[in-house]
Amino acid sequence: MHYQKAFLPEEFDRRVRDVKKRMEKAGLDLLVCQDPANMGWLTGYDSWSFYTPQAVLVHMTEEMPFWFGRPIDAKSATVTTNLPENNIVSFSETLVHHTDNHPFDDLCKLINSNGWGSNRIGVELDAHYYTARAHQHLVRGLPNAKFADSRELVNWARLIKSEAELVYMREAGQIISHTMREAIAQLKPGARDYEVVADVYRNQILGANGKFGDYTSLSPLLQIGEGTSTCHLTWSDQKVQDSGLVVMELGAARRHYTTPLTRTIHVGKPPQEVSRLASVIVEGGDLALEAAKPGVAVEEVAAVFQTVLKRNGYSKESRVGYSIGIAYPPDWGERTVSIRASETTPLQEGMCFHFQSGVWLDDFGAAISESFVVTPKGGERFCDVERRLIVVD
Numbered sequence: 001m002h003y004q005k006a007f008l009p010e011e012f013d014r015r016v017r018d019v020k021k022r023m024e025k026a027g028l029d030l031l032v033c034q035d036p037a038n039m040g041w042l043t044g045y046d047s048w049s050f051y052t053p054q055a056v057l058v059h060m061t062e063e064m065p066f067w068f069g070r071p072i073d074a075k076s077a078t079v080t081t082n083l084p085e086n087n088i089v090s091f092s093e094t095l096v097h098h099t100d101n102h103p104f105d106d107l108c109k110l111i112n113s114n115g116w117g118s119n120r121i122g123v124e125l126d127a128h129y130y131t132a133r134a135h136q137h138l139v140r141g142l143p144n145a146k147f148a149d150s151r152e153l154v155n156w157a158r159l160i161k162s163e164a165e166l167v168y169m170r171e172a173g174q175i176i177s178h179t180m181r182e183a184i185a186q187l188k189p190g191a192r193d194y195e196v197v198a199d200v201y202r203n204q205i206l207g208a209n210g211k212f213g214d215y216t217s218l219s220p221l222l223q224i225g226e227g228t229s230t231c232h233l234t235w236s237d238q239k240v241q242d243s244g245l246v247v248m249e250l251g252a253a254r255r256h257y258t259t260p261l262t263r264t265i266h267v268g269k270p271p272q273e274v275s276r277l278a279s280v281i282v283e284g285g286d287l288a289l290e291a292a293k294p295g296v297a298v299e300e301v302a303a304v305f306q307t308v309l310k311r312n313g314y315s316k317e318s319r320v321g322y323s324i325g326i327a328y329p330p331d332w333g334e335r336t337v338s339i340r341a342s343e344t345t346p347l348q349e350g351m352c353f354h355f356q357s358g359v360w361l362d363d364f365g366a367a368i369s370e371s372f373v374v375t376p377k378g379g380e381r382f383c384d385v386e387r388r389l390i391v392v393d
Contacts, residue, residue: 003079005044006255007164012082015042016065018157019058029119030111031058031150034134035127036328038154040256043067043083047076050129050328052096053103059116068107070096104134108141117142122150128330155336158325160350165325166373168257169352173371173382175213176252176261179203180385183250187265187392189242193222193235196248204252214253217327218260221249228264228365231358243268245364251332258324258332259382260354262369265390277314277359277366278389284308285357285387288320288339289372289379292353298343305357306341314359321355324371347374355379 019042023031033039036050043056043065054069064087067077071090078088091106111117123138124130126149139147161169182203186196200220207213223233224240228247240246249262264278284305291304305320321339324332332354337345339353351374358367368387372379 005080005082006046006168007044009082011162011164012042012044014162015157016058019154020060022153022157023058023060023122026122026148026150026153027120028122028148028150028153029060030116031122031153032056032107032138033058033124033127033150033154034130035124035154036129037256037326037334038124038127038158039067040328041158041326042154043077043081045077046080046256047073049073049076053091053107053131053134055107057111059114059119066110068110070103102133102137104137105141108138111142111145116145118144118146120146120148122148122153124152124154125149126152126335152335155334158334159323159336160348161325161352161373162350165257166350166352168254169259169325169371169373169382171207171209171211172213172252172254172257172259173384174208175204175211175254176250176259176371177383177385178208179252180248180250180261180263180383183248184263184265184390184392187240187246187267189240189267191240193224193238193240196240197222197235200250204250207252207254211254214256215329216251216253217256217258217329217332218251220251221247223247223365226363229360229363231360231365231367240267245270245274245366247358247365247367249367249369253327256326256328258327259371260324260332260356260369261371261383261385262356262358262367263385263390264366264368265392267392270389270391274364274366275389276312277361278368280308280312280314281357281359281366281368282387282389285355285368285370288355288357289370289381292347292372292374292379294347294349294374294376296347298337298339298345298347299341301347302339302341302343305355309359316359320357321353324352324354349374349376352382353379
């Protein structure tokens, strides 16, 4: 079977070495990762199998990680990773959705058989797919182990992107730029919002410049009229009106590296209050990206944007951005750095963020967001859709 792996083996070797250094500093012997983005980042593993228990194990004394999962997914590990067959381990199929037993019972057997039963083990307590039941079975099956929350250890290792990763981020930026422009072109009076979204999905997958797109880790978000006063609505069967506001937050993924993008569109002549809010958002976002240089504390970038808002009589209590990179459902954030007050992490070249500049008022909202990478010249945008309130006549 021919499968084009996303990265050379040397890229994964470097990542594992980095994670082991972090493990040593955290006092961990063994790391159990169930976040599918972390599993993919560490090994290249890629399959829609995260709905069932699975894990990648990194041990300080082992050169390469172990993949652990369902038997019918083991071939996916063989195809998508460079792991040796001995490092690809399946649990018993009878444990799938078992009322009493659990796949992690077999994981405990694997850990014990390798002599790791008394290790200091880090687990991803806040990962979306690491369930309370999985943790319960792991703790019960390894009574001599010392467990600790790994506190997004691998997520933090992912924060600075390699040049190979940035290739995919830029390609995703090209895909979402094309997808957003095509979606805006569909916003004609009478068009149904689900028709617009159907076209979004088509363009996300068809990609751009001969590069296909993967499924995104978050569905398209589309709000019309008063729905723009909130930010996470999807679609129904609303019609685009002869005059009114539309906000679309869309993303594209290239080998699961994701670039989100938001644009605000007004059908017909926009009211002054809408135009004013959009112009303030654009001004604040432009200045924030200019400030996003290596060595600058993240909170300083947030302050630049907040200062522009406050000067114009607006406020935004939620964060104004977050780190991005490789992502799987249900979220495209890395769950590490947020662009907000009190975030003192210094920016470094190669960090990638979604600057989500949305402001939601009582009756309407607007957002003109950007995905960017930190460079010595400031935030370099991955997308090239015009930064303005887009008016559709």
